Amino acid sequence: MIINESKNKRIVIKIGSSSLTSRLGDISRHKLERLVDEVVKLKDDGHEVLLVSSGAVAAGYRRLGCLNRPTSLAEKQAAASIGQGLLMESYSERFISHGYTASQILITRSDFSDRDRYHNARNTINVLLDRGIIPIVNENDTVTVERLKFGDNDTLSAKVAGLVDADQLIILSDIDGLYTDDPRKNPDAKLLTKVSEITPEIEESAGEPGSAVGTGGMRSKIDAVKIAMASGISSFLGNATSPNIILKAVIGKARGTYFVPGKNEFNLDTKRQWIAFHSGPEGEIVVSNKAKQSIDELKSLYPTGIRYVSGHFKKGSVVRIKDLDGNEVGLGVSNYSSKQLIKIKGISRDELADVGPEEAINNKDLVCHTRLAVPIH
Numbered sequence: 001m002i003i004n005e006s007k008n009k010r011i012v013i014k015i016g017s018s019s020l021t022s023r024l025g026d027i028s029r030h031k032l033e034r035l036v037d038e039v040v041k042l043k044d045d046g047h048e049v050l051l052v053s054s055g056a057v058a059a060g061y062r063r064l065g066c067l068n069r070p071t072s073l074a075e076k077q078a079a080a081s082i083g084q085g086l087l088m089e090s091y092s093e094r095f096i097s098h099g100y101t102a103s104q105i106l107i108t109r110s111d112f113s114d115r116d117r118y119h120n121a122r123n124t125i126n127v128l129l130d131r132g133i134i135p136i137v138n139e140n141d142t143v144t145v146e147r148l149k150f151g152d153n154d155t156l157s158a159k160v161a162g163l164v165d166a167d168q169l170i171i172l173s174d175i176d177g178l179y180t181d182d183p184r185k186n187p188d189a190k191l192l193t194k195v196s197e198i199t200p201e202i203e204e205s206a207g208e209p210g211s212a213v214g215t216g217g218m219r220s221k222i223d224a225v226k227i228a229m230a231s232g233i234s235s236f237l238g239n240a241t242s243p244n245i246i247l248k249a250v251i252g253k254a255r256g257t258y259f260v261p262g263k264n265e266f267n268l269d270t271k272r273q274w275i276a277f278h279s280g281p282e283g284e285i286v287v288s289n290k291a292k293q294s295i296d297e298l299k300s301l302y303p304t305g306i307r308y309v310s311g312h313f314k315k316g317s318v319v320r321i322k323d324l325d326g327n328e329v330g331l332g333v334s335n336y337s338s339k340q341l342i343k344i345k346g347i348s349r350d351e352l353a354d355v356g357p358e359e360a361i362n363n364k365d366l367v368c369h370t371r372l373a374v375p376i377h
């Protein structure tokens, strides 16, 4: 199949456990190699490809001595510790047989919540992509604890797609796309081929995993797509077993669901993506109704609109912004420490002249929740 389009794309492909495993639950070499062979064709055509691949637990649990996929955290982590190496070995062997090199990247949420580490990951991945390598990302299962988990590889893939400014996110699963209901439970469910807005009906239709090896189900795929949409990235969801699914998805000819990003104001730049999806807010400020309104309009926040400040934070920390009823309205990088803000809250811009930067939060460092239909943190 000739897939070359005028522009070479940067493509992130998420491969779920169910797309790599046999009916017994262990890794199917045949399935893995078929997908790698498609990626190789994309590479031959000049596209940059990054994989986010699950499968470590599936590849390792039998050698750990478990009959079924384990459910306890420690056993899953032990299985992943065995399986991650085996998984990478299978990928590497196949890519090398085609003359390409794969690299392994294991990430936890805490790696991304530090802005320097976030940038570092981005720089490293850019070097790999520039040199024609295929980075293969998975969650660093052996060291994550529930609290620090990305939660699943679906949202991880969307965050990685944002990190590397991907042109497209392709999520492969064991289902043909997003249906109006879980098709395994409702035979009347209809496939949605194009989605430009995640409506409450779509949220409701998204259910649990369909197989014993899947973890996120449609719920986490929708969360992932929302993150991609907010980052201005088109996504595709389709069935890994469908022939040439990746090649067809890239040219818009695959059976499945295409998700197209919404209006421009949702297209978060990398800094806002970091604030929205990765940062760990260190304090809270409560703002007046008028200030809330200007945040809704994505305007900078001035000390005059701040009513209360809580927590101890430094200049440059991310803080939660709440309205007078206690609802979170956004997140932003504070130009002042909590100590300074307590002193200057409520003060007008004229009176502030000598204290420091006028704005408490510049609008470039502001993420407004009403403009962002995405779960934060």
Ligand SMILES: Nc1ncnc2c1ncn2[C@@H]1O[C@H](COP(=O)(O)OP(=O)(O)O)[C@@H](O)[C@H]1O
Residues within 6 Å of the ligand: 015, 016, 017, 018, 019, 172, 173, 174, 175, 177, 178, 179, 180, 181, 182, 183, 184, 205, 206, 207, 208, 209, 210, 211, 213, 214, 215, 216, 217, 218, 219
């Ligand atoms: N609205 C829906 N549309 C499609 N699939 C759905 C829906 N709701 C729930 N599902 C289930 O989600 C499953 C895919 O998620 P999951 O098992 O986690 O796969 P993976 O391992 O590929 O991440 C499907 O097999 C399907 O049974």
Ligand SMILES: N[C@@H](CCC(=O)OP(=O)(O)O)C(=O)O
Residues within 6 Å of the ligand: 015, 016, 017, 018, 053, 054, 055, 056, 057, 058, 080, 138, 139, 141, 151, 152, 153, 154, 213, 214, 215, 216, 217
């Ligand atoms: N990191 C884990 C998988 C986590 C996960 O999201 O799995 P899946 O829902 O199959 O994509 C592993 O490699 O087994």
